[in-house]
Amino acid sequence: EVQLVESGGGLVKPGGSLRLSCAASGFTFSIYSMNWVRQAPGKGLEWVSSITSTSSYIYYADSVKGRFTISRDNAKNSLYLQMNSLRAEDTAVYYCARLGATGDTFDIWGQGTMVTVSS
């Protein structure tokens, strides 16, 4: 079964850091670009970051550029998101999503992990 499982969410104070992980299974992780997409409580979806299969190209939304770092370990079938200088507006469910074969659609999603930034 194709699956993505996120972990690492929790409660953190403004200015703090958190590292999210996403474990992939059921497909050849190393050939797909991977992404993080977030959803603030009661709000819509927002693309956060993308990393190509060999980590050659990395992209960020302007809202997180300079604070978040995406990375992957193909040997461990894992995707990561290091989040620093967290703000209240970063509070959201963070989803790990696979970029499908067409290169521009998110065809597989994880169940999400909640990040709450509050004092």
Added chain:
Amino acid sequence: QSVLTQPPSVSGAPGQRVTISCTGSSSNIGAGYDVHWYQQLPGTAPKLLIYANSNRPSGVPDRFSGSKSGTSASLAITGLQTEDEADYYCQSYDSSLSGWVFGGGTRLTVL
């Protein structure tokens, strides 16, 4: 203030047909980038519903269809069922932002 504009809500009775619009601009849909649609049932992760404007992934009923024209796209749902109650999001790529963009989402209520 999403880059792609969707109506906040639509509704219909069981068996009826509804459409959800998604309006973009010359840097995303109008630039030729494909539009994709996702269904998010309450309390769950989004699920790919339509890809590349009008294609259904395996397992998606043919009651769901998509189209694209100019700077806009539409999702149509025929034969509405109560289990179709969900939030629907359109998505494309934006060359000005150099990133993927979503619509604000549309909540479908089946009366």
